[in-house]
Amino acid sequence: MGCExxxxxxxxxxxxxxxxxxWQPQAVALRIYPSTRFVREQxxxxxxxxxxxxxxxxxxxxxxxxxxxxxxAAGSAPGIDVGRLLYSWDIGLMGxxxxxxxxxxxxxxxxxxxxxxxxxxxxxxxxxxxTFQVGDETRLxxxxxxxxxx
Numbered sequence: 084m085g086c087e088x089x090x091x092x093x094x095x096x097x098x099x100x101x102x103x104x105x106w107q108p109q110a111v112a113l114r115i116y117p118s119t120r121f122v123r124e125q126x127x128x129x130x131x132x133x134x135x136x137x138x139x140x141x142x143x144x145x146x147x148x149x150x151x152x153x154x155x156a157a158g159s160a161p162g163i164d165v166g167r168l169l170y171s172w173d174i175g176l177m178g179x180x181x182x183x184x185x186x187x188x189x190x191x192x193x194x195x196x197x198x199x200x201x202x203x204x205x206x207x208x209x210x211x212x213x214t215f216q217v218g219d220e221t222r223l224x225x226x227x228x229x230x231x232x233x
Contacts (some may be wrong), residue, residue: 086212110136110146113215113223116192117177120230121205128199130154130170134213135192143191145182148217150174152197156227157210169204 116133123129151173152208156166174183174195185193199205212226 084171098220106139108138108140108142108144110144110148110215110217110223110228111139112141113213113225115211115213115225115227116190117227119211119227121199122138122196123202124196128202128205130197130211132195132197132200132211132213133190133192134215135190136215136223145186146215146217147177147182148221150176150193150195151214151216152195153212153214154204154229155210155212157208161227169209170197170199 094220113137114137116135118160119130119132121128130152134150138144148156152171153168154170155168158163172195174185176185176193185195187194209229210226211229212224215221
């Protein structure tokens with residue numbers, strides 16, 4: 084018999100009773116990583132975005148839902164004035180395949196490389212807004228300026 088930490092219950096969880104069993108972690112906040120930036124991949128300009136989801140305790144978690152990325156022209160005034168919409172992308176995180184493709188277990192965040200049509204966008208001030216939607220109920224939003232990495 085090996086050593087096991089006290090209080091560890093090794094019985095399997097019955098999926099029919101998990102809702103009655105107590106707290107179910109879910110995403111209540113998101114954050115755009117400060118390392119989000121423009122990059123070139125094989126000569127193609129891209130927006131490299133990392134998105135972290137948080138549960139009610141402030142811990143990073145995975146989440147199932149729809150991500151929307153919007154890139155806006157930004158002004159140079161304090162507080163960043165949002166201008167016209169330049170790009171938008173919709174990324175589903177509904178299935179296991181998408182979770183495996185985008186989730187980075189090392190940073191505990193989603194890593195997305197979003198293709199741009201032109202490098203010109205990377206030379207101006209822009210603001211990235213990310214919205215995460217779960218059904219019709221939960222909607223989480225964060226935004227930040229994007230920096231150039233070359």
